[in-house]
Amino acid sequence: MTTRRLVLTRSAAVIGAASSGLLLPQLVQAQSNKVRVGFMLPYTGTFAQLGVAIENGFRMALNEQGGKLGGREVEFFKVDDESNPAKGIENAQRLVQRDRVDVLVGTVHSGVQMGIHRVARDTGVLSLIPNAGVHAATRALCAPNVFRTSFTNSQPTLALGKAMVERGHKKAVWITWNYAAGEEAYEGFEQSYTAAGGTIVKKLGLPFPNVEFQALLTEIAALKPDAVACFFAGGGAAKFLRDFHAAGLHKTIQLYGSGFLTEGVLEAAGEAANGVLTTMHYSDSLDTPRNKKFRLEYAKAFKMQPDVYAVQGYDTGLLLVQGANKVKGDLSNKKDLYAALEGAVIDSPRGKWTMSKAHNPVQDIYLRKVDNKENKVIGIAQKAVADPATGCKMA
Template sequence: MALSRRRLLAGSGLLLGGAAAVGVPRLARAQGAPVRVGFMLPYTGTFAQIGIAIENGFRMALAEQGGKLAGREVQWFKVDDESEPSKGVENAQKLAQRDKVDVIVGTVHSGVQMGIQKVARETGVLSLIPNAGVHAATRALCAPNVFRTSFSNSQPTLALGKPMMDKGLKKAVWLSWKYAAGEEAFEGFKDSYTKAGGTIVKDLWLPFPNVEFQALLTEIASLKPDAVACMFAGAAAGKFMKDYAAAGLQGKIPLWGSGFLTEGVLDAAGAAADGVMTTMHYSDSLDTPRNKHFRTEYAKAFKAQPDVYSVQGYDAGLLLLAGAKAVGGDLSAKPALYKAMESAVIDSPRGRWTMSRAHNPVQDFYLRRVEKGENKVIGVAAKALSDSGAGCKLA
């Protein structure tokens, strides 16, 4: 894996460019102190397992390089963000100002991410987003020092429209929570589905985090659409699929959604998830040598199976490694560091991806169908899909 990445980075000019640009005195200074990496992730509460998976993936990427970053030792700092937006700025400041980290890796919750975003923009600390999909981070509030390695909230649903129309599903009902992530996911679905020729019969909403679906399921049954498209995540997604089946809609009105609908909840949903179609930038069952090797090594290292969150953390590590190698480990050489990260090609378990001008992944999205408790990849829903980056002055 290390060899393949070296060849990949050399091919993109990153290694060559870094070697030519970095003088010996600067390199010596850079290697004189450890790189200070700060994790601001949820370690308690609903999203705790996601935070752990992200940290595991990030550490694994560096472990493959001997635990170092372009030859420099790494010193780790951790803050539990508690998925609490009101503490976002305070917690990010602890890392940026108290611990003086070189890079903040975080977070999961989009509301907390906005706190990190504020601190990153004010202090200039390098910020790597391994999950939170809030649009503003790579749109109106984008910054040269902020890079996302996951997705924007509208990307998974931007991939939904065409495959639904390809199946002849011309009339759809949308359903989600009425909060920022749900609304941004609807933006992606509305754009892709209507452009493909589909008609949204009605968009239905629940207050977050309400999980009382019955009234809306009754309305869906009366509307008789060709399909339902939705965005739910976590335990609520499992309950939604069970309620959908219990309402007699499974097998009658096809259920489609953002890939998070079926991530981590298939055991809980059981047979109610059978046949559900989703679009996502990763799947456990992705049948490539790169993914198989990653999954094997991750399981050995952490005695657990990796998921999409592990991959996003891993890719954040790969991105930082690419930038650090280009500047010989001198993360203070910020213009060169950012340029290298912008031009990196990440050889990920999800498939190779690049960075958009607004610092959001340009990546393939897979079409998946739940079969026997597994998200089975049945095709590519969208190739090299990019977020619009609307309002980003970097673009």
């Protein structure tokens, strides 16, 4: 812990000096032999816990290497992105131009991610995405220096349709917020469900972040589908689960969702979440030696339990470690570095995964069922799910 505090203190001192315009030439020179890693994550507001979990996981992966990347010491720089898309470009430029980071790690919010993405494409800085699932980053706007370690918004739902039809649920209603993440999740669901022989009776939506579900639940009751599939997350997901249950729909209609429906909200949802089925690339309850070891070590290091965001941060660190080791710490050797990242096999707590040509994980998606406030894995919904990478042409 002493070493970690020292690193944080030194980072804070450098950041403080830089923001005051006092970053002296000799200080820059003294730091030049270190790999400069910039975190652009939410540290305040709704997504603050997610940002902390991602950073914790990333640091844990590096700590397993003695805190080094390819044998080089690491200097950390941090910017709170505030989950504010309007500040995305400005904040990313601070890390790249002011702090001269070699690697930019971020972020959670897809709108903010697009700001980072623009700076990454303009400057060529290595950009590692530990969460945001926005399609464009690894589709039409894919880039050689941008790698994602999490998911695309449609990846969990690409595995959902077949699981639903196999359980006899052939007529479904889809419901989500009318915003980009919801639309992208629907893309995966529509493709997988219709391909498996299912029929989408109706697609319902409401403005983000509206949580007045009653009128739509009444419409669902009248439609009498076999199942409802959805994309909601956070507090809105907990409210939807409670309202769906309170309306009595759970008695006759099976509820499914992208895994974010039940991720981190089971306490708030209570018994209303019981029996809900979701597809996701990770589960706390994944019964493997690799996951158990990770969860134990994370809990020891940070005095809290890890979640999917911690795993994604950890895997981001594992990916960078592989690349840096391959080029012996010379991150300026971009050709060999990118080749190493593209060819990486990540031995993750979620299960081993590889990197697609568009720089997105090819990974197993699990089918999970909520039982007593736990997302329990009941099988693999689909193995080696890859995003279609529509429109990606690497320069």
